[in-house]
Amino acid sequence: MISLAGRDIMHSWGKFVFTGVGLGLLIGVTLTMAGVYRGMVDDAKVLLDNSGADLWVVQQDTLGPYAEPSSLYDDVYRTIRGMPGVDRAANITYLTMQVRQGQRDVRAMIVGVVPGGPGEPGQPGYLIAGRQITRSHYEAVADVATGFKLGERIQIRRNHYAVVGLTRRMVSSGGDPMVFIPLKDAQEAQFLKDNDAIAQQRRRTAGNPAFNRPGTPGLLDAVLASQSINPYINAVLVQVKPGFIPEEVAEPIRRWKRLQVYTRVQMEEILIGKLIATAAKQIGMFLVILAIVSAAIVAFIIYTLTLGKIREIAVLKLIGTRNRTIAGMIMQQALGLGLIGFVVGKIAATFWAPIFPKYVLLELGDALLGFAGVFVICALASVLAIRAALKVDPAEAIGG
């Protein structure tokens, strides 16, 4: 039996393939948009994964440290370490800022970690080059997306840091690459004012007669010293001991230490449900519209392709071809078009996804869903075309 669809495709394969490729690029855009959405959610999740924490201890009544500012004294971790079920606790600070390197500057999230050795909470989980921080000052591990190279010197506020390690996929919930530096330096970077501000503050304090009394030498120095300390951090990351349920460990800290504690599940809710909710909805809405538009375009393309062949179909009818055969031909062509479109789309999306400045995550599930969707849409669109084809009057083959 000769495949009617095959013969027809053969007849004008160029047109068929190019239409398929065009369709494919459109499907590629849709898949990419889904990837952008997944990437946003993944950025948020990867932030939590990378911190290596089971619990986040933050300031009372805040949604910190990612969604809201949170500030704790840096000795809080000592008392938390003593709570039942706590295996490790580490201070951490987060600050998004511009990091200078030579002439350029890069937007990055500065993470202050305790350089306590590998596997401590907050440290980058894996590297792609270099080493972890070993000195307690002036070393940095940067995400490769910052563009920094090993051995380069970068400037954060007043100090210079040597890049000793590179990592990958360490991003903030906003997708900014992270730069890990020792905690003490990060505290300084976060809370230290610029030199001019410090000098002016000193001048103001010295001008205040309450602090600069002739009868009490040393008072001014003491006041100035007290102004330039910064014993604050943003959160304490806690790893619980094996066998403990995080919520079990969190409750006593909430109750007795009067601090807010979030578990992994709650943190994910905050990040995805609150922090990136609007942006994600925006992308999601766009994705829905794009999918509808794509479906409409696919339907119209198949419909017009069929209409272009109306005379041939009339001939087929005239020579007594069964309706089933004609419908099958149109259906097969539509599905073939869909197949080419999906393949081209998937390939295109995979190739251009890494070029995006923010992470684009192409999930297998999305691809399969897209595949099914394309087929359903093609089938539905071909139904329209089949209806039009079957209504054709065989007489048209001879007329006009």
Added chain:
Amino acid sequence: MKFLSINRRMLALLAVVVPLLALLIYVALRSGPLASIPVTVTTAESHSIAPALFGIGTVEARFTYRIGPTVAGRIKRVEVQVGDRVQAGQLLGEMDPVDFDDRIAAQKAALNRGESAVVAAEAQVRETLARKTYAEKQASRYEQLLKTRSVSEESVEGKRQEIQVTEAGFAAARANLGATRQEMARIRSDLDGLIQQRANLRLITPVSGLVATRNADPGTTVVAGQSVVEVIDPATLWINVRFDQLRVSGLRTGLPVQIVLRSQEGIRFAGRVLRLEPMADAVTEETLAKVIFDALPKRLPPVGELAEVTVEMSALPETPVLPNASVQRVTGRLGVWLIEEDKLRFAPIKVGATDLDGRVQILEGIKAGDRVVVYSQRALGPRSRVKIVERLEGVSP
């Protein structure tokens, strides 16, 4: 002919579809869950590592001499400026003496008057002595005359009484002289005291050194103990270093160090640990130590300059050593990803000391010669497929 033409079209179609399918398969294998993760691998080697310790400190002067008055007063003059070199005993400034000089003049006048009083008292002693000698002679003469019955008993009695009177007068005069001399000594001591107090108003440096600060200017009123000028000895500069308590085990006095000053980056000065402070900083969780230069830099760093100090500790016995990038924590356990016959296995380990180049001693769980994953493109899991590469993508050589 017809068959051929169809065949040619078929070939052309295949020429488009086959590469497309090939690309799809390539894409499916390269990304997504089927893709293998590129990793780099290293072999654990038995090495001895020399851990080092890194700390931040500030340049400080070992001794700071805060020179100021011992009583409250107004500054009359300050002779030196910041940066001046001064010699031990040099006058740096002076407090306003107010009425000190007048009081000294008064005491001096009192002393002069005292000296005259002494002369008067001495003369009085001589006079009474003369009276006494004359009275004695008279009495002895009358005694002789009494024996020859030339004078009456009564007149002899009178002479004897005269002796007693002149003796008493003489004793009184001598006592008066003693008192006057004592008074003189008192006035002299008072004067000495005043002169010394006056000298105390002069601000004199006890050591040779450098004027570090000049805290007050002439006319300023300062309280007792407040410093007017601070002098340091630049030869005794040291660095007050703070080390993170996490890593200080093994820090001892006498260990060699390398010092980098913030102003002279790139130059490493040799030095050693002079002393470990018995009091650590409880707030910042740092251990304090003092480090001295083996030879002072030619250009002296200002006091308060930031310095980076690297302490070189003695080498440890040989153990398997791995880069710290290979050590990871998976489900709460510290370990490394071993490659055994191209399969991935997570091996829990126990780590020892680390050096500053990021090499970690592995005490348990790994033996020399084991192949271990160092860098990976993504986080690894026990079922990850890996592809061993020389260098990961995106990393320049």
